Amino acid sequence: MSENSKIEWTDHTFNPWEGCQKVGPGCDHCYAEARNARFAGGTAINWGPDAPRRRTSASNWAKPRAWNDQAGVFMAKHGRRQRVFCASLADVFDNAVDPAWRADLFALIQATPALDWLLLTKRIGNVHSLLPEHITGGELPNNVWLGATITSQAEADRDIPKLLSVPARVRFLSMEPLLGPVDLERPRPGPDLDQGGGSKICQPWLIQSGIDWVIVGGESGPGARPMHPDWARSLRDQCAAAGVPYLFKQWGEWLPGENEPHPEVKELNGSPRRVAHHQDGRWGITSTKVTGHNYVTWDEEGVMRPGKVDFCWPVRAWAERVGKKAAGRLLDGRTWDEFPAP
C-alpha cells in the first residue's frame, strides 16, 4: 500500500522538522521522543517546551516536489493521488516552532498540488491561530486533509468541535492509541435551535457533522496499553451507520481474545501459565509466565485487571502481549481499509 512509508494509510512520510512536547495521554509513549533520544545519546534534545526544534535538511524538503513530479506515474500504477503524512516526528501546530518554518511548509504544500497532505495534530485548537498569514481566510489549501488525534471520549468531546470549525476539504480522526470506548453518536455540542412552540432541532451527531474518515489503532512499543476489542468494533459500527470510511490500522502490542474458549491459567512450578488449547481437544501450558505485563482481562463492565485471572468473576475479553507483528490487524476476521472517496 505504501511506497515510502510503513504506515498503512499513507504513501510517503515527510518531516519538515523534528521535536515536540507531550500534550496528553496519547503522547505518553511517544515513539518520536524515544527515537530522538536514541540518536542524541540518551537525551531527547528536541523535546520539551523550551527545547529547540530541528529543521530537516534541504534535500529532505526537496522530496515532496519529486513526488509531485511523479504524480502521473503513481496515478497510472495505483489509480489515485499520493498521500503524504506530515509529520511523524513533530506536530505541525506546535506553537514552539518558528512560524517561518510553518509558512515554508504551507508554501511547499501549495507548490505540490498533486499530493494530498495529511496534517495530523494533537493540537487541533491551535490551527486557527497558527496558520501562516498567506493562508487567506483561514481556509486550508485544497490538498490538505486535516486530522485530529482522539484517544478517549473526553478528547472527542473537546477536540472534534475544534476540528469541525476549520474549513478543510477532508477532515479525519486518528484514534490511536485508542485508550477507551468512544461514542461519536452523541449530539454535537452547541445550543439546540429553538423552533418556537417548544420544539427544537437537535444538533446532528458528532460523526455526521463533517468527519470524512476514521482511523483506529491500538498502541505499540514499550509500555503499550491494551485495547478492548469492543472499542474498535463499536467505532467500526458507528462509522458504518453514518457512512464514514473506517480503517483499522492495528491491534498494537496486545492481541485480544474473547468469549469461548475461556482463558485458563494453571500453575506450573509455582508460577501461573496461560493454557493453550489445541484443535484436537488437548491443551498445553505455554512457556510464558502470566503476569501483569503480558496478560489482562476485562469483565462484563469493561473493568480491566492485569495479570493472573480470578475465575470467580466472569471474563468478557482478554488480551495477551504478543507484539505488534503477531497481533496483526484483523478485526472480526478481516482487514478494514476504507478511505475517503476521491
Ligand code: SF4
Ligand atoms: S504530539 Fe506526537 S510527536 Fe509530539 S509528543 Fe505527542 S506523540 Fe510525540
